[in-house]
Amino acid sequence: MPSASTPRLLAVTMIIALARLAPAAAPAAPAWGRIDDAAAGLGRHAFVVERWPADGRLTVPAGFPQIIRAAADAGDLLVEYNADATAVAVLAADTGRPTVIEIETAEETRQFDDGRIVLTARSALVDGTRAKLESHPGNHRIGFWSNPADSVSWTWKPTRWGAYDARLVYSTASPSGSEIAVAIGDATLPGRLESTGSWYRYTTLPLGRVVIPSTGDLAVRVRCTKPVGGAVMNLKAIVLTPTCEGTPPKQAADGSTLLHARDATIRGTTLRWEPAEKKQTLGYWMRPTDAAEWTFSIDAPGAFDVEVLQGCGAGQGGSEMAIDVDRGRPHASSLAFTVEDSGGFQAFKTRIVGRVTLEAAGEHLLHVQPRTIAKTAACDIRQIRLVPVAP
Numbered sequence: 001m002p003s004a005s006t007p008r009l010l011a012v013t014m015i016i017a018l019a020r021l022a023p024a025a026a027p028a029a030p031a032w033g034r035i036d037d038a039a040a041g042l043g044r045h046a047f048v049v050e051r052w053p054a055d056g057r058l059t060v061p062a063g064f065p066q067i068i069r070a071a072a073d074a075g076d077l078l079v080e081y082n083a084d085a086t087a088v089a090v091l092a093a094d095t096g097r098p099t100v101i102e103i104e105t106a107e108e109t110r111q112f113d114d115g116r117i118v119l120t121a122r123s124a125l126v127d128g129t130r131a132k133l134e135s136h137p138g139n140h141r142i143g144f145w146s147n148p149a150d151s152v153s154w155t156w157k158p159t160r161w162g163a164y165d166a167r168l169v170y171s172t173a174s175p176s177g178s179e180i181a182v183a184i185g186d187a188t189l190p191g192r193l194e195s196t197g198s199w200y201r202y203t204t205l206p207l208g209r210v211v212i213p214s215t216g217d218l219a220v221r222v223r224c225t226k227p228v229g230g231a232v233m234n235l236k237a238i239v240l241t242p243t244c245e246g247t248p249p250k251q252a253a254d255g256s257t258l259l260h261a262r263d264a265t266i267r268g269t270t271l272r273w274e275p276a277e278k279k280q281t282l283g284y285w286m287r288p289t290d291a292a293e294w295t296f297s298i299d300a301p302g303a304f305d306v307e308v309l310q311g312c313g314a315g316q317g318g319s320e321m322a323i324d325v326d327r328g329r330p331h332a333s334s335l336a337f338t339v340e341d342s343g344g345f346q347a348f349k350t351r352i353v354g355r356v357t358l359e360a361a362g363e364h365l366l367h368v369q370p371r372t373i374a375k376t377a378a379c380d381i382r383q384i385r386l387v388p389v390a391p
Contacts, residue, residue: 032058033098042112047101052094058101060088065105066138068118068169068237069204072101081200085139091201106237107140111159113289114267115242119154119220121235127151134234141171141234143199148227152235154220160272160284161214164240166207168222171196171236174229182238183221184210190225199234209243242266244295245273251298255388259294259366261381267291274380279346281311285378291369292381301358304386306335311348311380317341318374323353323384324367331359336371339379348382355389 029035033050043065047058057080060067070077070090078091092101106118121133122140128150134143142152166189168182178193189207196203212218224232246263261273261282268290274283282292306323319339326332335354342349358364370378 028061030059030061035061042114043105043116043118044114045103045105047090047103049092049095049099049101052096056092056094057089058092060090062086064088064138066107066120066140066236067103067202068106068120068239069104069167070101072099076204077101078196079202080198081136081139081202083200085136088138104239109154109156111269113269113287115160115269117156117158117164117240119156119238119240121152121237124152124154124235127153131232139200139236141236143231143234145224145232145235146230148224148232150232151221151223153222154238156218156220158212158215158218159269160266161212162266162272163209163211163243163245165243166210167239167241168205168207169202169236169239170205170233171199171202172229172231172233173197173199174231174233177226177228178224178232179226180232181223181225182207183219183223184240185212185218185220187211193228193233202234202236204239210240212240242268249294249296251296251300255300255302257296257298257304257386259296259384259386261292261383264292264294267293279380281346281348281380281382283345283377283380285370285380286373286376288370288373288378291367293368294366294384295363296366297361297363298358299361300388301360302391303355303357303389305352305389306354306356307350307352307385307387308337309348309350309382309384310339311342311345311382312339313345313377314341314343316345316375316377316379319378320371320374321378322369322371324369325356325358326364327367329365331357333357339374345377345380348380352387356386358386 033048036046067079070079080089109120109123111117121142130147131142131145131150134141176194180191182189187210191205191207244265249259249263251257270284270286271290272284274281317340321337323335333356337353
């Protein structure tokens with residue numbers, strides 16, 4: 001039989017339950033501005049700096065994911081932690097105006113939807129006697145690297161082959177000059193470490209371009225080839241970012257611009273440049289998040305017909321594709337077209353899918369991505385050509 005206190009107990013229980021269901025209070029906005037997390041799923045954030053702190057330290061909110069890169073127009077920025085990573089700041093010079101700082105984050109080794117592969121210290125294997133993982137929330141690194149014979153490695157299975165830019169995320173209070181070698185598959189990229197002035201102050205070191213030849217297991221190893229100072233570095237991550245597969249296109253003498261598949265930059269995890277002679281195409285377009293981009297330059301602006309050389313397997317037609325030119329910039333334009341069944345993914349047909357106007361000479365960006373994929377794969381694209389329209 002219920003006691004007299006039962007209604008009170010039920011009321012308290014309901015209050016506790018409602019409190020648990022209530023949304024948590026949003027974290028306070030940073031004193032310097034706001035954080036745009038529109039691309040947080042890609043490990044990308046934007047720090048929108050509206051009020052510059054006098055000391056140039058952009059305090060990072062507590063609980064923010066591990067930062068592996070901070071970059072502004074002037075280049076990469078330093079990221080500084082205190083000893084237990086309870087205080088983190090991006091160090092940036094006052095520009096005297098509102099500024100957007102691009103932030104990349106990753107806690108674990110993973111491949112993002114835009115194709116970036118991030119190998120973090122948390123999953124690294126250490127071969128040696130001194131180097132080891134040091135870990136605080138938001139700051140995971142291989143430290144105590146006082147024996148230059150030690151090395152750090154990963155094995156990763158990429159989902160696509162292709163060209164990548166490699167960089168290393170590190171800190172060191174040792175003098176500048178230590179030299180390292182980063183083996184990525186069969187390629188070895190050398191690097192020289194500059195002192196960051198503190199073991200808790202991190203930067204990035206561009207290593208160069210590497211081509212991953214297959215989707216098999218990829219071995220990555222970092223070793224020191226010339227030590228300077230008492231320890232090599234704190235190593236936070238190796239980052240592989242998709243880059244141009246060939247050469248950025250330029251406008252031809254007849255005013256046209258050929259954007260061939262071999263010169264694209266892939267933003268995705270299955271789409272790839274297929275170099276076989278009978279293919280010479282962008283293929284494996286099976287995910288709507290995968291995209292291809294071309295950065296190209298022109299000398300003679302104007303109106304251009306957009307000509308696409310596409311192929312599509314029998315019964316696979318109907319996917320919707322979007323072409324964006326200079327999106328996010330003034331005078332951006334967009335087109336859409338429906339993929340036509342050509343009887344085979346390498347049975348290419350030429351189609352004019354619309355017209356764009358490029359207002360100025362210089363560098364432009366064309367981005368193509370599925371809006372919907374009707375069947376197994378959207379299409380193959382061998383090339384896109386911008387053909388000048390006679391006035």
